[in-house]
Amino acid sequence: MRWRTRLTLWAAAISAGLLVVGFAWLAERALAGFAWLTAGHLWLALLITPAIGMLVVGLTVRFFPGAQGSGIPQVIAATRLAGQHKPVGRLVSMRIAVGKVGLGCLALLGGFSAGREGPSVQVAASVMHLFHRWLPHARIIRAPDLILAGGAAGIAAAFNTPLAGIAFAVEELGRKLETRTSGVLLSTIILAGMVAIGVQGNYNYFGKLSAQESGWGTALAVLVAGVACGLLGGVFSRLLLWPQRHAHWRLWRWRAAHPVWFAGACGLLVAVLGLISGGMSFGSGYGITTQIINSGADLPWHAAITRFLATVLTYFSGIPGGIFAPALAVGAAVGADIAHWAQLGSAALPVVALCMVGFLAAVTQSPITSAIIVMEMIDSHGMVISLLATALVASAISARMGPELYQQLALGFVRAQSATPARDAIK
Template sequence: MPLFLHLKRSLNPWRRARWRLRLVLWGFAALSGLAVAGFAKGADLALAFFFALDRHWFWLPLIWTPFIGMVSVALTQKVFPGIQGSGIPQVIAATRLVAQGKPVQHLVSLRIAVGKVLVGLLALTGGFSAGREGPSVQVSASLVFLARRYLPRSRVLRPSDLILAGGAAGVAAAFNTPLAGVVFAIEELGRRLETRTSGVLLGVIIVSGLTSIALLGNYNYFGRITLHGLDYHIMGPVLVSGVVCGLLGGLFSRLLLWPQQGQAWGLWRWRQENPIVFAGICGVLIAVLGLLTHGLSFGSGYTLALPLVNGGVQSVPWYASPARFLATVISYYSGIPGGIFAPALAVGSTLGATLAPALGSHDLVPWVTLCMAGFLAAVTQAPITAALIVIEMVDGHRMALPLLAVTFLARAISAYFGPELYQQLALRFAEDRRDSGIRPTDSRKEA
């Protein structure tokens, strides 16, 4: 009799609805993990393709990079409006709009996910300084948001919860940093974590992350750092890295916000009227910069930062960090779909490798690690997320306190330059749908 009652209780409609909700969410979380893992593999192939071209024909980027930039922006403008840039501002705006009952298909949808991956990979074949980690946030949020169509009608989940969970899962799967994914959702995307949201968030992150691990392996994004001992001497690098990264990261954020806040400038008005030609000009600048720096400014910067973190390279040219800085800003101005997470980490790593010998240090690894976290924190003004991402990426738990110290210092200095980057960029998508590139015909189709 107890067994009968147990079976009867387990089959009541409410319990069936709960299990259906879980299974649907886990299924779409697995789909997002699959998409992020595929995006990562595709990004590796796209960059390898570009560098193969560059090795065989050093002059080819002068033609190829502008061409790819123009095609990418043309597809963004005419076929996949809403995929430009990182994707994180779109996800932030989507959580706000959907909470107001407004449509968000122009920011998170299957069309957006497909376009972000395809056009993002195309842009990487042009050697632009862009990453796939930020776009993974928009891709994952778009796919998890699709789950709302298949959830039981009695669901208690809000659409904004799905977008929030999907975006956090994108960070976790892209970097293999589950804790950073949770904190990113709190610190950057949603600014809150309610009881009913937390279970959904954790479940989606876990399933998405496990799917990515199954395909890519349980890896550290930048391997494991080797430290030769930490003592009070680390305070000097923390202070110097925090101040320098705060200043440069604040300048970087201000430059990225310039087109949005300086629309009175004729350059940005011309860019708005001629986006495809402007992308071609940016492609020429990227190609010239790459030729002048022997290719150091091409691509996401991962292959440049990896040996610095692992200690395999003991020096970089003085111009490596400025070149990465400029290439990332120009790539963002071009309007291609691409993130700034990996390029920002590359700027930080090369900055640390430049500061260390200049200040008499022969151990680059602590400086590289601190500057990666400091510069990312200064750019995003999300210090806890930046510290956790770097800790999990390099297995740097021994440096947890120095990394937290440098990120909070860098963030405090960067805040004097202006508002938070992603939150400010999200305004152009949240305030007016016309700013996302959607044309009237697109709006009618969505209705």
């Protein structure tokens, strides 16, 4: 029975890894499609982005409720509810996984500032939850632990960073693993990451940054990046929590009553920001960040501002889409601005990396995961101490400004699901 359990879990991990890799491929095609549609005619985004936003949110509300937003809060909520033997079918299911992939890619085709990495967490968790019913003895592995492992496998496969997936499981999703099952579950996380490596190759998500830590200059860069990104990331988190914490405001009541029209309005503003930025705020931000890391590309001073605002508006719109890649793009743009103002020249890239990890850590308040993700994505093992230090500083500052973003958002899903009739009970 032990080997049947392992084989079932490994089959689940392979399936999750393949689905996440397929999601990545479709997302890349969608980003390329938007670039093709607006090539030489960027003003077309004023029509395309609002229209696709309305279509995506309309389909989400009608057919895929629970697929909106990042997906990470839904997985956190599902682990809590499953631990209480409450239904989770409206948070993790194959219906939601299909909607997350299809509608998430459609939103990228519309130019929204969203990523696929957070949604990959919900997609992989949905796959793992499906396989729970096929375990030879369902009580061998608890449903919450399997959902948690699925979410972490999604991070491992999406970023091609198995180590970050393990850190994410412990630090953000579950905060603990059952001792008797931790080895088996960790093997599923690693296997999902290995599937991504096997299909896509052992690549670095943003390329490779060759840099080493160097004394007091590095210490000053850590302090500046940590404080600046901690403050900015704290503001970002508070903005994303605004609808949940002030649901009585007229704007959010109107959004609840007219989600499709609200999405159209957000899409129009995202398009305007894209025009102002010369197209830099459209999409996930992957392309721009890669250019900065690999070739030190110069950005206009407003790149961080337009990307920041476009990502907030994209989240407000209610489309299925994550904030990981856009957050890294904001951090990279902030780092480029700091390096330009300080006239760092060839020393700019380490500051860019520090700001990437600082902003991501401030948004998620998961410093270890953020440091490992950035370290693995740009192969910057020579900066491991400074990346971790920046993440800790930024996370500490953000924590003084508000609660943890994903944990707080998850509370909203827990409350909503607790009030739902138990027709979606765990099987």
